[in-house]
Every structure is written in C-alpha cells, then in structure tokens.
Amino acid sequence: MKRNSNKPIKLTEVCLRDGSHVVRHQFTEEQVRAVVRGLEDAGMHYIEVAHGDGLGGSTLQYGRSLVDEMKLIEAAVEESKNSKIAVLLIPGIGTVHELKQAREIGAQLVRVATHVTEANVSAQHISMARELGMEALGFLMMAHSAPVEKLVEQAKLMESYGAEAVYVTDSAGALLPNQVRERIKALRQSLDIEIGFHAHNNLSVAVANTLVAIEEGATRIDGSLRCLGAGAGNTQTEVLVPVLQRMGMDVGVDSYKLMDLAEEVIAPILPKAQEIGRGSIVMGYAGVYSSFLLHAERAGQRFGIDSRDILVELGKRKAVGGQEDMILDVAAELAKQKA
Numbered sequence: 001m002k003r004n005s006n007k008p009i010k011l012t013e014v015c016l017r018d019g020s021h022v023v024r025h026q027f028t029e030e031q032v033r034a035v036v037r038g039l040e041d042a043g044m045h046y047i048e049v050a051h052g053d054g055l056g057g058s059t060l061q062y063g064r065s066l067v068d069e070m071k072l073i074e075a076a077v078e079e080s081k082n083s084k085i086a087v088l089l090i091p092g093i094g095t096v097h098e099l100k101q102a103r104e105i106g107a108q109l110v111r112v113a114t115h116v117t118e119a120n121v122s123a124q125h126i127s128m129a130r131e132l133g134m135e136a137l138g139f140l141m142m143a144h145s146a147p148v149e150k151l152v153e154q155a156k157l158m159e160s161y162g163a164e165a166v167y168v169t170d171s172a173g174a175l176l177p178n179q180v181r182e183r184i185k186a187l188r189q190s191l192d193i194e195i196g197f198h199a200h201n202n203l204s205v206a207v208a209n210t211l212v213a214i215e216e217g218a219t220r221i222d223g224s225l226r227c228l229g230a231g232a233g234n235t236q237t238e239v240l241v242p243v244l245q246r247m248g249m250d251v252g253v254d255s256y257k258l259m260d261l262a263e264e265v266i267a268p269i270l271p272k273a274q275e276i277g278r279g280s281i282v283m284g285y286a287g288v289y290s291s292f293l294l295h296a297e298r299a300g301q302r303f304g305i306d307s308r309d310i311l312v313e314l315g316k317r318k319a320v321g322g323q324e325d326m327i328l329d330v331a332a333e334l335a336k337q338k339a
C-alpha cells in the first residue's frame with residue numbers, strides 16, 4: 001500500500017465513548033476497567049472514554065450516565081500504563097471546566113468536536129488543552145455534508161488554533177470510498193498536521209473507507225471492538241488490525257488479544273449483536289448522525305411512525321449533533337400528517 005505520510009499509524013479505540021450511545025450511557029466501572037485492561041494488554045495506542053456525546057453529555061437531552069464519566073476516566077487511567085486515555089469534547093456540551101477535570105485525573109488527549117462548518121467554536125478548547133499539556137486534535141463531524149473546500153477551510157482553522165491533527169469524521173456513515181479519498185487527499189495537500197479518519201459502518205464500507213484514508217495518508221485511525229459504536233458501529237478494530245497486517249502494515253497491536261477481548265468482554269456488554277439493520281442503512285443513505293438511531297426508534301414507537309421516515313426527514317433538514325430535540329418534533333409532525 002502506498003502511503004504518503006512518514007508518521008506511524010496511531011489507533012484510537014472508541015468503544016468506551018462512541019459505544020456509550022449503544023448502551024444508553026450505562027457503562028459500569030467494572031466494564032470500563034475490564035475493557036481498558038484488555039486494550040492495554042493488546043498494546044492499543046489510545047483509548048477514548050467519555051459519555052457518548054463527550055464530556056458533560058450526561059443530561060436529560062442526551063441521556064444520563066449511570067456512572068459519572070470522570071469516575072470512568074479515572075478508572076481507565078488506573079488500568080492503563082502505555083495506552084493513553086483520550087476524551088472527546090463538543091464545545092457547548094462540555095466546557096473548559098470538564099476539560100481541566102479530565103486532565104487532572106490523567107486524560108492525555110482531547111478531540112475537540114464540532115460540526116464540519118463550525119470549527120470556529122473549537123478555538124478556546126484547543127488552545128486550553130495545549131496549555132494543559134494535552135494532545136489536542138480537531139474532529140470535524142458530519143464530514144459528508146460539506147463540500148471538500150469547506151472541509152479544508154475548517155480544518156485549517158483548527159490547525160491555526162493549535163490542533164495537532166484533524167479528523168474527517170463520517171458521523172453518518174454516509175461517505176463512499178471515492179469521497180473519503182478526495183477529502184483526505186485535499187487535507188493532506190493543505191495542512192501540515194496529521195489527518196485522522198473516524199468511520200461508521202452504516203453502509204458496510206467502514207473498513208474499506210479506512211483503508212482508503214490510510215492510503216491517502218491518514219495516520220490517526222479510529223475503530224471500535226465488535227463495532228461497539230453508534231448506528232452500525234465504527235470500523236471494527238479486531239478486523240482492521242489483521243487486514244493491515246495482511247497488507248504489510250504492523251501497527252504494533254496484538255490482533256489475537258483484540259479478538260479475544262471482543263469475543264469475551266465486549267460481546268457480553270452489547271444489548272444485542274451489532275448488525276447493519278434497517279435504521280443504520282437509512283442513516284447512511286440519508287446522511288443522519290449515527291447517535292440519532294436509538295432516539296429515532298424510541299420516537300417512532302411513541303408516535304406510531306416508522307423510524308426510517310423520521311431519519312429521512314432529519315436528513316432532509318440537515319439535523320446536526322446537539323439537535324436531538326428535533327427528533328421528537330419531526331416524529332410529532334409526521335404523526336400529525338399521518339392522522
């Protein structure tokens with residue numbers, strides 16, 4: 001595989017953050033400890049731990065966490081030696097207050113996430129993270145929904161604020177391989193910092209898209225064991241690692257240990273096996289935030305509406321993260337129309 005970056009691939013396991021959506025933010029401390037122990041043993045580079053919507057996400061709107069995320073982060077830090085603990089922060093949901101708290105208890109990296117057209121709201125958090133001595137990376141969500149030039153412009157803003165990498169975040173699992181290629185290529189040509197890629201497997205192309213991203217020079221790569229992430233989950237970590245090995249790229253993570261962890265520890269945590277169900281397919285097709293799936297299913301049941309219709313309408317309205325309340329509005333409107 002040709003790669004146009006000299007930096008090594010760094011993997012971030014996101015099941016303890018993106019997977020929080022799947023378990024409705026009910027991770028226990030024991031589950032977090034067991035997963036982190038296994039990841040540490042396998043040699044995972046970074047492990048992201050937080051509420052699914054990032055620091056400060058435990059609210060009525062996004063779903064209350066069973067256990068305070070700071071307690072979970074602290075537990076993760078205690079269980080890790082070489083793996084670094086990362087957090088996610090969406091400005092407005094999380095604040096610099098939570099960022100400082102996470103840093104004090106040992107988080108070493110933060111991904112500051114904004115909608116793909118709103119990088120400007122990340123300036124304060126990125127520079128604060130750098131001041132706190134953390135790695136600070138930008139995370140441009142819903143990257144399918146903006147033209148490539150816009151994505152580049154917004155990534156450059158994050159670079160100017162001090163971000164050490166910027167992610168193309170395919171929140172809806174809507175990007176196709178050629179669209180990933182053009183985005184990563186354009187960023188590589190315009191930025192001096194590393195490029196990352198975060199996929200969702202809603203259209204079953206997460207591994208393929210990740211390979212394209214790596215081929216174009218992305219070096220920060222996300223995955224979730226057993227696809228424990230919102231929607232149909234992310235790039236499946238224990239699949240990606242052996243695929244890369246077969247391509248001659250050893251990322252220094254033990255694939256057998258990942259497989260064992262997925263099978264023995266993650267599978268029992270899943271409320272049901274992760275699969276590409278009708279809701280996920282429609283999210284990828286309509287370009288809807290993966291974390292909206294469970295909210296839309298609940299709203300569909302409550303209002304007697306097919307949740308796919310809700311998702312398609314949300315896609316048309318270009319709903320963005322943080323607009324979970326719109327899901328109920330749309331369901332109520334569709335129910336009225338139906339009546």
Ligand SMILES: CC[C@H](O)CC(=O)C(=O)O
Pocket residue numbers: 018052053054113141142169170171172198230290291321
């Ligand atoms: C709601 C935050 C979201 O889950 C962040 C993320 O992982 C994504 O946009 O894909």
Ligand SMILES: [Mn+2]
Pocket residue numbers: 018171198199200229230290
């Ligand atoms: Mn995600």
